[in-house]
Amino acid sequence: MHTGRATFGRTLRLLKPVEFKRVFQNSRRSSDRCFTVLFLPNGRSDARLGTAVAKKILRRAVDRNRVKRLIRESFRLRQYDLAGLDLVVMCARGIDLSNLQQLRDSLDRHWTKAVQAKPAARSLSGSSESPTDS
Numbered sequence: 001m002h003t004g005r006a007t008f009g010r011t012l013r014l015l016k017p018v019e020f021k022r023v024f025q026n027s028r029r030s031s032d033r034c035f036t037v038l039f040l041p042n043g044r045s046d047a048r049l050g051t052a053v054a055k056k057i058l059r060r061a062v063d064r065n066r067v068k069r070l071i072r073e074s075f076r077l078r079q080y081d082l083a084g085l086d087l088v089v090m091c092a093r094g095i096d097l098s099n100l101q102q103l104r105d106s107l108d109r110h111w112t113k114a115v116q117a118k119p120a121a122r123s124l125s126g127s128s129e130s131p132t133d134s
Helices: 017-026 061-078 100-116 118-122
Strands: 028-031 035-041 048-052 085-091
Touching: 017 035, 017 048, 017 085, 028 100, 035 100, 048 061, 061 085, 061 100, 085 100, 100 118
Parallel strands: 048 085
Antiparallel strands: 028 035, 035 085
């Protein structure tokens, strides 16, 4: 674990459509009943996060915002492990918001898969292999 402060400033966010597009087009994927996480090496020394929580999946804004806060907090705590990756987190259809610990555990599993796939993700050029999905 890194000893520095775990903040979540602008430099740690995917902000521009072109940044999201790059991850959507070239990424590796990890999916389960709660989330789909796309990840791609970014050539930087830090990790960057984007969230895509669709209104179609979670109708109420309060639910979408709650999930995004949970995702950001989980990322903030693991950002040093994820250094060098751009990540986009999407909600799965039928996500259960009543069990927040289950959602946290799901994100932790996705972060672990992304970290384990980092060396393989760096050599992504043309490889069609994907990490084992649960």
